[in-house]
Amino acid sequence: MHELGIAQSVLDAVQAEAATRNSKPVKVGLRIGELSAIDPDALRFSFEALTAETDLQGLTLDIEFCRRRHRCLDCATEFEVKDFIFDCPQCGTNRNECISGEELQLAYVELEEYEPSTA
């Protein structure tokens, strides 16, 4: 289950981000592509297992699942690939390139900002 390793590196990145800003992370957004071979449920499960009973318990994981998209090399139309049909819906050619679907990105980290001390 490689999701556990991925969850761990995401948490490492979140903690590093929180440390530099001296605040507590409350929510983390991840972008996962259809082609990345990551099971979002397994990732969610790993994430919860790793944060349970730690400082990060209760941290929300927000997963954005990205469908496979291609761009036509002839007319530049961008389209979602379904059922392995790679023909351009606009002009019908099959000359196109993959532009998304392989993402594994940390989209954002939401931090709880502490009120600046007035003392």
Ligand SMILES: [Zn+2]
């Ligand atoms: Zn086209």
